[in-house]
Amino acid sequence: MVAVDDLGDHLRLLADGTRLRLLHLLDAEPLTVAELQETLGLGQSSISGHLAKLKQSGLIHDVAEGASRRYRMRSDVATHLAAAWGAVRGLSADDFQTRADRERLTELRKTNAAGWVDRVAGSLDREYAPGRTWAALCQGLLSFARFGRCIDVGAGDGSMAELLAPRCEQLTCVDPNPAMVAAAVKRIDALRLARVTVLPAGGEAIPLPDACADSVLFLQSLQYIPVPAAALREAVRLLAPGGRLLVLTLVAHDQAEAERFGHRHRGFTPRQLVGWARGLDDVRCEPLPAEPRPPHFQSLVLTARKPE
Known part of the structure; x- marks a missing residue:
């Protein structure tokens, strides 16, 4: 009452x-x-x-x-x-x-x-419109992607597997952390994702044969790997001729805050990434716009292709 x-x-x-x-x-x-x-x-x-x-x-x-x-x-x-x-x-x-x-x-x-269309001309990237979110746009663009035999290095708990798996012939999620591996297995089983395996391993030494992958991805994982140069050398080894490398990481910074998230490295410079991608062609490395909120972390994307 x-x-x-x-x-x-x-x-x-x-x-x-x-x-x-x-x-x-x-x-x-x-x-x-x-x-x-x-x-x-x-x-x-x-x-x-x-x-x-x-x-x-x-x-x-x-x-x-x-x-x-x-x-x-x-x-x-x-x-x-x-x-x-x-x-x-x-x-x-x-x-x-x-x-x-x-x-x-x-x-x-x-x-x-x-008058909405006229009003937002020149600032559409900062305006909200129903359905026009970055998440929706990225998922829509991802529909065009084809990753073939894909290795996601530092896949964590497999949170990207649901997006990647339908665009892959085979997806291998690699991570060294037991808790993350267990969570990834649970997630993938719950989603009933076919052609997806979870491999407990560090990025510097992945127990897979040479030239077994059409694509290797580092999606904000390189900063967690103890020896990033070795991890990119391993990616070059794993790529088949014509295979593609994608690295999304942070631009070099001086923010101690990142260590709270387990980062081993405070980002990287384009010169470092390009140097570690030796043996690959069509190497492109460019920074993305900084995050709007402090401390304004900025991402860096590198793409490259293994010669045929």
Whole structure:
């Protein structure tokens, strides 16, 4: 049974006209503070203050979206609070102000949608659009990839296997850490991935025959390997003629923070990677854009091909 004090708190929360207007709009769709301002014609501080109270109550939550935060109704609202909101929502759904807010939001949606493409021209990489996430784009592009007989060196717990396996004739996940190997076996069994094996081994000495791979991958794993130069020599040995090497690692840095993640090396220079890829042709090595958040780690990608 709900306590009388709690019930009073719920009713006081829902008795405020501005909070009620906010809830009706958020019940229809998730919105940012800027969108709520434009719809309600109220100041940012007023709206933010009411949103904070609604969030504290557990009725709404917010999710980061670029530089903004989008507020939405929670699906796990406490039973008695949900019942109180349901009753108040039903009583106020046809209120003149509620209908006017909905109509205003609909008109703003039409206006903003018409100008969205023009507005984001030149900054599309920093704007959110449904489905246009880096994860979705990368997975889509990956559909074009064909890795043949692939060796993923430093595969960890096999988190990339689900993406890589459908594009491989055979995928071998290599890692020296027993806990990671056990987790990879469990993951691959659970996903029922065919043609995937897990091999416990260090990157410097992989117990596989010469020229057995069409591709060798180091996906942010080189910085964990004790002797990275030896690991790349081993990759050259394993590659069949025409086989391809991909190394994704960190640019050389001076951030001690990386050691907290078990890194043995503070990144590498392009000159180091190119030097360790001796024996391969078409060697390309270039840095990627730095991460937006401090300490702004930057990745380095090297690709190369073994002569036929």
